[in-house]
Amino acid sequence: MSAAAVDERVYEELQALEAIFAPDIVIKREDGVPKSVEINVLPSTGDKSDEQYVRLTLEVYLTPEYPDSSPKVIMRNPRGLDDRILSCIQSDIEDKLLENIGHLIVYELIEMVRECLTQCNLPRGQCVICLHGFVKGDVFIKTPCFHYFHSQCLSKHFIAGKKYYEEEIDKLPTWQKIEAKPYQQTCPVCRSTVQFNVDELKKAPPPVESIDAQPFHLTDEIRAMQERMAALMAHQLARGGVIGVGDTEPPPLIITDPADQEEPKSSTSGTQNAPKPETSSSVRATGNSNASVAPASPTRPPYRGPYRGFNRRGKPGRRGRGGSR
Template sequence: MDEELNVLKSIYLDDLIINYDNPISLNIIIDSNGDENDLDREKRLLCITFIAELPSTYPDLNSPKITLCRPRGLTDEQINELNSLIYSCLESNIGSCVLYECIESIRSKLSFYELPQEACAICLTLISNRNDIIKTNCHHFYHKNCLKSYVDMKKIELEENYQELKKNGFYIERDFRNDIEDPVCRQIIANNVIEQLPSSSSSSSIEQNSNEEHRELIKSLSPHIKQWQERTHALFQQQKEKGGIIDLDKSQDMIFS
């Protein structure tokens, strides 16, 4: 056992924490590889904590007790798959050192999953492209452009609040204009996260491309669909003139007049 722990420590260095109490236990945070095996752990989107308790009879007679906890970016189904993977690994290696194989099997599986199976909390849709994703310092995932729009809106709001307090003579203890809260947990988003967001010029470029694609789609509509659109519009106008469709703007004017 001691030899295996020394080998693991030489491989994982400070990432591996060993507790030599009775029973001996160890834990390590296992990350997905990230884009092109990036060494920056903050760019690795998925992770889970691996904890192993080693009985005194390991590895000759008993297998370690392994627990997976504190997952990030994983669904319940994926966590169940990881637990099944650990179970199979232990079953097939009874009487042998198995910790390295278990750890690397989990790491390989995380890299296979690649992207967090969470919806962007702003637009509520799944993130399907690694290049579109950004992770905050509090480990929430968003589309970059969604978070960019949110940050821009909050900056305007904080600036208005700051100027209002200043105008009315209130004492301002510190400048809070950059205290932009995460949309989910309300922790302050770190500056290095905001610096990763696209610039206004690139955001407008993306919007322009989207509008051009929309115009091209309209141009490519078949004559049959265009005729159907014209008939539908004519029917809408006819029903509106006969009172079959409620004009919300006019109704609101009548209520408040």
């Protein structure tokens, strides 16, 4: 489709979108023909950008017949939104498209999604550190990568991480300590580099749900799970797949060849007078014709053919360029 075939109303709409949402909006074109509109939608919080706890990327793919046919809308990279809210937003988008066939709809879609995010501007799910949810009264923090944690939980995570880092550094030799990189705070979810004041985070109160939480007691379900995990641990220890409790060093690695696992076949005749095969490390190739050659493995016969790479004098080396073969 050429640029001349595009409805003039589409160009006017795109110009208006660029004027309103620049530089947050990206309009992709091919040969001058607009193909899609992409924008990061955030809740409306005025000038308080640090209180924008949810977000998503909205992509609107324009069909060749747009606006006479509905565009294709995709939501990507949601942050702070659970599946229930995303399903509601998707349902509202589909209803909006059906009701406005033949009309320019991109701006209305963006504003509708923004309004939905404003109404649910509170992170959903759980804090991955304490596993408690976010409720009214909690003091939590948002990372630049849009992940959420209770402030006190995040401070404990950073303190424990730095302690573990220092313990591991103490085990290294001096030359490795000099080359080691300094401790860096990272997001517990995506491992992105972050920077927070731990002393300020420690001042926050604990999660509200942790205060009213019932004391832990061992239930039959937990006891059954412990038994299953203990059986699995014993099985892995028996197979050598887990380092035992109390080991200060990992077990040594033994590199074996599949042929080493096979036992040599016994012969019914001449077993007493048969010479023992020598290892490859005890035999070296020399110019002496009486030198023995070690077999490649106990079950493989020794190689008796000519060796490439030996010159006419019987010494190992490369044959000269242009030499006779």
